[in-house]
Amino acid sequence: xxxxxxxxxxxxxxxxxxxxxxxxxxxxxxxxxxxxxxxxxxxxxxxxxxxxxxxxxxxxxxxxxxxxxxxxxxxxxxxxxxxxxxxxxxxxxxxxxxxxxxxxxxxxxxxxxxxxxxxxxxxxxxxxxxxxxxxxxxxxxxxxxxxxxxxxxxxxxxxxxxxxxxxxxxxxxxxxxxxxxxxxxxxxxxxxxxxxxxxxxxxxxxxxxxxxxxxxxxxxxxxxxxxxxxxxxxxxxxxxxxxxxxxxxxxxxxxxxxxxxxxxxxxxxxxxxxxxxxxxxxxxxxxxxxxxxxxx
Amino acid sequence: xxxxxxxxxxxxxxxxxxxxxxxxxxxxxxxxxxxxxxxxxxxxxxxxxxxxxxxxxxxxxxxxxxxxxxxxxxxxxxxxxxxxxxxxxxxxxxxxxxxxxxxxxxxxxxxxxxxxxxxxxxxxxxxxxxxxxxxxxxxxxxxxxxxxxxxxxxxxxxxxxxxxxxxxxxxxxxxxxxxxxxxxxxxxxxxxxxxxxxxxxxxxxxxxxxxxxxxxxxxxxxxxxxxxxxxxxxxxxxxxxxxxxxxxxxxxxxxxxxxxxxxxxxxxxxxxxxxxxxxxxxxxxxxxxxxxxxxxxxxxxxxxxxxxxxxxxxxxxxxxxxxxxxxxxxxxxxxxxxxxxxxxxxxxxxxxxxxxxxxxxxxxxxxxxxxxxxxxxxxxxxxxxxxxxxxxxxxxxxxxxxxxxxxxxxxxxxxxxxxxx
Numbered sequence: 151x152x153x154x155x156x157x158x159x160x161x162x163x164x165x166x167x168x169x170x171x172x173x174x175x176x177x178x179x180x181x182x183x184x185x186x187x188x189x190x191x192x193x194x195x196x197x198x199x200x201x202x203x204x205x206x207x208x209x210x211x212x213x214x215x216x217x218x219x220x221x222x223x224x225x226x227x228x229x230x231x232x233x234x235x236x237x238x239x240x241x242x243x244x245x246x247x248x249x250x251x252x253x254x255x256x257x258x259x260x261x262x263x264x265x266x267x268x269x270x271x272x273x274x275x276x277x278x279x280x281x282x283x284x285x286x287x288x289x290x291x292x293x294x295x296x297x298x299x300x301x302x303x304x305x306x307x308x309x310x311x312x313x314x315x316x317x318x319x320x321x322x323x324x325x326x327x328x329x330x331x332x333x334x335x336x337x338x339x340x341x342x343x344x345x346x347x348x349x350x351x352x353x354x355x356x357x358x359x360x361x362x363x364x365x366x367x368x369x370x371x372x373x374x375x376x377x378x379x380x381x382x383x384x385x386x387x388x389x390x391x392x393x394x395x396x397x398x399x400x401x402x403x404x405x406x407x408x409x410x411x412x413x414x415x416x417x418x419x420x421x422x423x424x425x426x427x428x429x430x431x432x433x434x435x436x437x438x439x440x441x442x443x444x445x446x
Numbered sequence: 447x448x449x450x451x452x453x454x455x456x457x458x459x460x461x462x463x464x465x466x467x468x469x470x471x472x473x474x475x476x477x478x479x480x481x482x483x484x485x486x487x488x489x490x491x492x493x494x495x496x497x498x499x500x501x502x503x504x505x506x507x508x509x510x511x512x513x514x515x516x517x518x519x520x521x522x523x524x525x526x527x528x529x530x531x532x533x534x535x536x537x538x539x540x541x542x543x544x545x546x547x548x549x550x551x552x553x554x555x556x557x558x559x560x561x562x563x564x565x566x567x568x569x570x571x572x573x574x575x576x577x578x579x580x581x582x583x584x585x586x587x588x589x590x591x592x593x594x595x596x597x598x599x600x601x602x603x604x605x606x607x608x609x610x611x612x613x614x615x616x617x618x619x620x621x622x623x624x625x626x627x628x629x630x631x632x633x634x635x636x637x638x639x640x641x642x643x644x645x646x647x648x649x650x651x652x653x654x655x656x657x658x659x660x661x662x663x664x665x666x667x668x669x670x671x672x673x674x675x676x677x678x679x680x681x682x683x684x685x686x687x688x689x690x691x692x693x694x695x696x697x698x699x700x701x702x703x704x705x706x707x708x709x710x711x712x713x714x715x716x717x718x719x720x721x722x723x724x725x726x727x728x729x730x731x732x733x734x735x736x737x738x739x740x741x742x743x744x745x746x747x748x749x750x751x752x753x754x755x756x757x758x759x760x761x762x763x764x765x766x767x768x769x770x771x772x773x774x775x776x777x778x779x780x781x782x783x784x785x786x787x788x789x790x791x792x793x794x795x796x797x798x799x800x801x802x803x804x805x806x807x808x809x810x811x812x813x814x815x816x817x818x819x820x821x822x823x824x825x826x827x828x829x830x831x832x833x834x835x836x837x838x839x840x841x842x843x844x845x846x847x848x849x850x851x852x853x854x855x856x857x858x859x860x861x862x863x864x865x866x867x
Contacts, residue, residue: 198518198541199825219833284698285639285709300634307701310843394647397700398840413512414828416541 191422198416210423222399223407231382238378242326246333264327275391278320282306310400317388336370375439383432404428473772476506477532484790490776521547526762529769536575536583539758549759550580571795574820586777587792588754590815591655592722598736599716603627614740618685625694628716640694644720646703649835655751656682662748674855690842722811726791739807749817826862
């Protein structure tokens, strides 16, 4: 006679049944592609012309570090990410602070800050590319015809000295809203008792910010920091639409180089290797951010 | 009784087989939205359906040329959501040929017959669609690189002959000198740009155009690799740099490859060096008498860079013959081809369709197109397309010397896999 499962065994079986769909989904759409793409990164494989991947070991990884275009893209990505990270964190925090202390029309200011998030980034970039156009852009028109400062009118997007600055500016415009909301949520989570105690001890103005607010936002830094790191290192749309990586390779970032190799040159093996290198870099900085945010 | 049932069963099976083996009466066409518009495909679909009762024509759009690569996944499995794909250039067909995913128009579909002869086509247009000695792409519209000009600006600058016709620059020094005369700056602001050259993501086309126009051939001694290390191209790069440094050649296309076209249509640019259809597009804004087109220096004798949209039919299509019929009756019809030319400036691919061209400039452009050579069909042509622009842009920014630029271009060419599929 078949033994009936015990209550504990039955609970385990039901648990497995309920978890199975999610597990299958994660395995099929995340784990398996990750493993397969790692295998592809160890292969020489042109999607269009090769019948099957040919295993070549770490050749693609060595090729990446000998590829001057990849080195330039890595340098540009770090430059962008470094500046973007610092600026987005500082500016978002300051705006969140202003919104926190704002007593009138705060709903209007919060909505205005958040609106850029809901507009597709590609659309924003197209608009900004027209605004910063050399011959017919509104920025140069405003500088030369309204403010009568033609010497300040510039080829913003075609000058290698200013192209990356504009990419960072547009990225900040798009992303500050989201970070501000995260910081604002963090600020609203600080207990008012702390502020009262600080007031009793005579802490006012910037002292409150440095001794009460900043230390109590550690959990917020984890989220905002990781998000800013991801936005910085994974940047793609802004340089793609604004400058197509130019002038020269002045705004070519790693994601674009991966895209070009995968979808324009069909060199999936090399592109997969580049993608894994980028993933390791992102993982490193994310863990660093986590450690720094959680340390005393 | 059993025999009757058996006979009926066989009859049903035969009828079903016949029904399923007949081509479905639907043609599904995909193209970019500008191709659907400029080829008047909606009208073409209605006319075809009206002429062939029971036949349905479905139109779909795809966002970007790079997305058609995804069709390889369907086609490899024997399925297809489309029967005709309008591609931006025959180069885009190469990716499907290695895995035998396309019909050959001449070998498989017997496209050419007494009514549609090879000699009816502009030779270059048809030759460009030949890959590995098979006609995989049938051209439908074409364009050629030239100098689009604002005639009014030429007249104001005195760059006209005694009959009032714009002077033609014979060399690149002439182009620079003309641009200098046409360039106007007031209170430190550029109010009229001398010239804009396509130096953006289509730089690869500009380079091929000037190479062919100046030398008669884009290739070196081996007749396979494109050659950049020659006095003609060095001279052109030097002139470009001089013009860019002085501001008479605008660099606005580096950030936005459509910037030149938009500025020209807005009446801000005197000479626009890219596709020779831009003058026609600007005619509505600037007036038909104020715009024209001139050949690139050397292109009347040697040709230029010509390109155009064509059609491919996947092997997975269940209605290839209907697709061929649509192509012949609609896409290559005189009515559609002439309408596209006279409304959008997209040049016909068949010789006879130039007779009703509204503007005389098209004959010169047709002559240039016919002398142009086919685009190289390298496996790594996409690498040339993406990598040539940054090298030349870096030179124009003054970051590398002319010799270093030529070295990098030659090294780029050496690194490409130049096998044809």
